[in-house]
Amino acid sequence: MDHDAELEQLKIKYDSIRKVFFNMKGKEEQLQQRKSELEVQLQKILDNIDLLEKVSVLLKKASEYAREQSRLQIESLVTNCLQFIFNSALEFKIEINEVRGRPEAEFYVLSNINDQIIKTRPQDSRGGGVVDVVSLAIRIAMIEYGSMNINGPIILDEPAKHVSDDYIIQVAEFLKQISTMFRRQVIIITHNKHLNEIADKWFYVDMVDGVSKVTFNDEL
Numbered sequence: 499m500d501h502d503a504e505l506e507q508l509k510i511k512y513d514s515i516r517k518v519f520f521n522m523k524g525k526e527e528q529l530q531q532r533k534s535e536l537e538v539q540l541q542k543i544l545d546n547i548d549l550l551e552k553v554s555v556l557l558k559k560a561s562e563y564a565r566e567q568s569r570l571q572i573e574s575l576v577t578n579c580l581q582f583i584f585n586s587a588l589e590f591k592i593e594i595n596e597v598r599g600r601p602e603a604e605f606y607v608l609s610n611i612n613d614q615i616i617k618t619r620p621q622d623s624r625g626g627g628v629v630d631v632v633s634l635a636i637r638i639a640m641i642e643y644g645s646m647n648i649n650g651p652i653i654l655d656e657p658a659k660h661v662s663d664d665y666i667i668q669v670a671e672f673l674k675q676i677s678t679m680f681r682r683q684v685i686i687i688t689h690n691k692h693l694n695e696i697a698d699k700w701f702y703v704d705m706v707d708g709v710s711k712v713t714f715n716d717e718l
Contacts, residue, residue, distance in 0.1 A: 565601065569594065572639040579635035580607070580628070583661075583668040590632065591617075605632065627661040631669070634658060642680055651683035652676070656690075663692070670696040 569592050576590035589608040594601050607623040609616045620632040634657050641648050658669040670693050677684045686693055694700045702713040 565594065568643055569603075571643045572636065575639045575642075576632055576635040579672055580631060582672055583631055583665050584628070585668070588623075588628070590635075605636075607632065627658075627665060630658045630660050634669075638676055638680075651685050653685045653687075655687045657686060657688070657693070658690075666690060666692045669693070 573590050573592055577588070580586075580588040580590060587610045591606045591608055593604045593606065595604070596602075605620055606617050607620050607628060609618070609623065620629040623629070634654070637654075638652060641652060654673075657673070658666060661669055673684050673686070673693075674696055676682070686697070688694060697715075700715045702715070704711050704713070
């Protein structure tokens with residue numbers, strides 16, 4: 499009896515251990531399956547991260563390309579404007595640098611003096627005339643080449659105010675060419691007689707007894 503009882507106890511323990519074994523084996527299989535699923539998800543995440551990094555690089559390069567194209571277009575227009583008005587080998591340059599993670603632009607005018615290239619800021623180059631012309635050309639370039647797609651006329655208040663009479667005729671001719679080239683009406687507010695003389699239509703506004711009096715050019 500003792501022998502049979504011992505065998506019965508061993509059988510009970512065996513059945514219990516066997517049950518625990520298969521239970522643990524089932525859990526292991528579930529964990530292995532879960533592990534495989536997580537590995538698949540992890541690979542998808544890694545693939546997405548890799549894709550996003552590639553897209554980020556692509557967008558950065560596309561942004562740099564667009565920025566570079568805009569820089570070249572603006573440089574070209576302002577350079578042509580300077581050379582046309584001042585009849586000299588002036589050149590406009592834009593330098594773009596990363597400052598605290600953001601691009602910042604610096605403007606320069608290059609002058610050829612005695613075969614030496616002199617690099618100055620517009621406000622320091624040949625007085626106010628150059629900075630006025632650069633400012634005028636940049637405004638036109640931003641309208642034409644900017645991303646805002648601005649339509650309508652170009653309205654200028656006292657453009658080239660500090661440009662001397664030696665060059666103001668060229669400014670007037672430049673504005674006429676801009677109007678033709680970009681098919682835009684140019685509206686100018688000015689006291690300069692050379693600028694109003696190139697206009698197709700102009701109005702003279704005078705103050706008479708505290709009241710503004712407007713005279714059309716055909717009426718003079």
